[in-house]
Amino acid sequence: MDPLDLVGAEPGPARTILFDGRPVPALPGRTLAAALWADGVLAWRTTRGGGRPRGAFCGIGQCFDCLATVNGRPNQRLCLLPAEHGDTVTTQEGHGRADLDV
Amino acid sequence: MPTSTSEPGDGSGAVYDLAVVGAGPAGLAAADAAAGFGLRVALVDAGSRLGGQYYRHPGPELGAARPGKLHHGWAVFARLCERLAASPLVDHLAGHHVWAVEAGVPGEQGRPWRLHATRGPGAADRAAVPARAVLLATGAHERHLPFPGWTLPGVVTAGGAQAMLKSSLVLPGRRVVVSGSGPLLLAAASSLVSAGAKVPAIVEATSYLGYARGLPVLAGNPAKLAEGASHGARLLRHGVRLRRGSAVVEAHGTDRVTAVTVARLDARWKPVPGSGRRIACDALAIGHGLVPQIELAAELGAETVTGPDGAVALKVDAEQRTSVPGLWAAGETCGVGGADLALAEGVLAAHAVAGRPAPARETAVRRRRRAFAALMAAAHVPGPDWTGWVTDDTDVCRCEEVPAGEIRAAVEELGAGDARTVKLLTRAGMGWCQGRMCGPAVARLSGGGAGRPDSRPLSCPVPLAQLAEPRD
Ligand code: FES
Numbered sequence: 001m002d003p004l005d006l007v008g009a010e011p012g013p014a015r016t017i018l019f020d021g022r023p024v025p026a027l028p029g030r031t032l033a034a035a036l037w038a039d040g041v042l043a044w045r046t047t048r049g050g051g052r053p054r055g056a057f058c059g060i061g062q063c064f065d066c067l068a069t070v071n072g073r074p075n076q077r078l079c080l081l082p083a084e085h086g087d088t089v090t091t092q093e094g095h096g097r098a099d100l101d102v
Numbered sequence: 103m104p105t106s107t108s109e110p111g112d113g114s115g116a117v118y119d120l121a122v123v124g125a126g127p128a129g130l131a132a133a134d135a136a137a138g139f140g141l142r143v144a145l146v147d148a149g150s151r152l153g154g155q156y157y158r159h160p161g162p163e164l165g166a167a168r169p170g171k172l173h174h175g176w177a178v179f180a181r182l183c184e185r186l187a188a189s190p191l192v193d194h195l196a197g198h199h200v201w202a203v204e205a206g207v208p209g210e211q212g213r214p215w216r217l218h219a220t221r222g223p224g225a226a227d228r229a230a231v232p233a234r235a236v237l238l239a240t241g242a243h244e245r246h247l248p249f250p251g252w253t254l255p256g257v258v259t260a261g262g263a264q265a266m267l268k269s270s271l272v273l274p275g276r277r278v279v280v281s282g283s284g285p286l287l288l289a290a291a292s293s294l295v296s297a298g299a300k301v302p303a304i305v306e307a308t309s310y311l312g313y314a315r316g317l318p319v320l321a322g323n324p325a326k327l328a329e330g331a332s333h334g335a336r337l338l339r340h341g342v343r344l345r346r347g348s349a350v351v352e353a354h355g356t357d358r359v360t361a362v363t364v365a366r367l368d369a370r371w372k373p374v375p376g377s378g379r380r381i382a383c384d385a386l387a388i389g390h391g392l393v394p395q396i397e398l399a400a401e402l403g404a405e406t407v408t409g410p411d412g413a414v415a416l417k418v419d420a421e422q423r424t425s426v427p428g429l430w431a432a433g434e435t436c437g438v439g440g441a442d443l444a445l446a447e448g449v450l451a452a453h454a455v456a457g458r459p460a461p462a463r464e465t466a467v468r469r470r471r472r473a474f475a476a477l478m479a480a481a482h483v484p485g486p487d488w489t490g491w492v493t494d495d496t497d498v499c500r501c502e503e504v505p506a507g508e509i510r511a512a513v514e515e516l517g518a519g520d521a522r523t524v525k526l527l528t529r530a531g532m533g534w535c536q537g538r539m540c541g542p543a544v545a546r547l548s549g550g551g552a553g554r555p556d557s558r559p560l561s562c563p564v565p566l567a568q569l570a571e572p573r574d
Pocket of ligand 1: 055056057058059060061062063064065066067077078079080
């Protein structure tokens with residue numbers, strides 16, 4: 001049994017998102033976090049202090065652990081964003097503003 | 103039910119009779135009943151679809167033929183959705199996250215309440231919703247107790263695992279240990295196994311003996327017992343083992359969780375030395391019950407009550423009225439008690455707002471379910487010695503990466519005696535989530551109780567640009 005079978009899901013064709021440059025399939029209706037989970041990816045950020053890996057924790061937009069850079073915008077909560085074709089997700093290091101460092 | 107595309111409060115002057123915040127069981131029932139009395143209702147919700155956390159379900163693109171398979175009481179939800187869809191009086195304002203409620207003057211036409219909300223998942227836009235009365239049905243969030251390794255990827259909240267499963271049809275792993283305390287664990291484990299995960303163990307910190315003290319209350323709530331029994335039967339069928347009086351005291355792994363250590367607990371929740379057993383897994387779902395989400399009302403100075411488990415809820419009267427005139431509350435916001443209770447309280451609140459007498463059926467449901475909720479909360483109160491498994495280098499505040507050692511030093515060396523002082527000294531609870539994840543743990547490690555929640559002017563992060571824009 002798999003969650004899709006359980007509810008008799010017949011999703012449309014998967015879209016493709018890029019995670020750190022690698023193509024990952026994303027079923028329509030899934031969030032970016034769910035698409036990564038489905039591909040076995042659990043971490044997409046490293047913390048500001050210890051540089052430790054983090055991914056989704058609460059799954060509902062409250063903990064902010066699932067932040068990553070999406071289409072160039074840092075600090076996006078992947079558990080809330082629907083996966084759109086061509087979205088690029090990059091692992092976010094720290095506060096995600098390395099481009100502003102001088 | 104029109105789904106609003108135009109901006110509410112855009113100057114067109116429409117003031118709703120009632121704004122309901124939250125489209126879970128309580129909010130849906132309230133909006134439906136209020137519309138039945140002819141009130142114009144704005145159903146304002148942060149989510150993109152009706153249902154809240156309890157009735158969370160996959161988006162239409164996933165083409166689920168049997169979405170009810172992951173739910174209890176799906177028929178009730180389906181019926182409510184149908185009726186709301188047919189009602190011209192209810193506007194569903196989806197993707198609206200209310201960050202502040204501005205009090206109005208009851209009865210005064212010119213001074214309605216105003217709900218300020220961000221719009222869209224990226225909070226890119228904003229809205230202000232005017233209404234003559236407000237009902238908060240904002241639900242609850244989970245309570246967590248930290249342990250070494252709880253920040254590893256693959257450690258998720260029990261509610262979060264369930265939410266991602268219900269809405270995106272995906273599992274965090276194939277072998278998922280479920281751990282913590284409270285009935286949500288059984289519900290989460292039951293969903294996980296029906297969706298194909300292996301659950302090597304449910305680790306429940308209480309002994310469940312607390313329920314024995316409430317036999318008459320249990321007898322008065324056969325539906326709750328039947329629900330528990332149906333989860334139990336499914337778990338048995340899948341060979342899932344319930345370990346009572348135990349806790350996950352460590353999660354192992356470097357980049358992600360690969361195993362956990364489970365230890366037996368004494369009556370005060372102190373791990374019994376030498377009782378640790380290792381269980382291999384690729385995910386761990388954790389949770390210690392729920393805490394009412396009351397920020398919007400707390401900011402308005404609404405009175406609160408503290409439940410048997412120390413959780414603070416909104417105080418309401420027999421008609422679901424808070425202490426703030428014109429502000430009602432229903433469901434978990436008034437104390438965690440489950441979907442049936444929330445549905446009943448939503449209906450009761452709508453009657454009161456419309457000036458109708460309280461219906462007998464809902465009044466009876468509320469009495470029975472509130473008694474059950476009190477029993478449940480008392481049975482799952484965290485024992486005082488759980489802090490024994492929190493090592494000094496365990497991050498307690500996930501956002502700001504504040505380890506327990508720093509909190510202990512603030513208490514022992516700097517004399518902090520409550521969560522607020524600890525926060526100022528260590529930044530614990532000051533990060534993105536604003537203490538939602540670590541609040542109860544920081545309070546306990548600080549030596550104080552949960553106490554009154556901090557009142558915050560904003561209940562969720564709001565882009566500065568929106569605050570800077572001129573007021574509507
Ligand atoms: S997982 Fe908690 S905010 Fe996304």
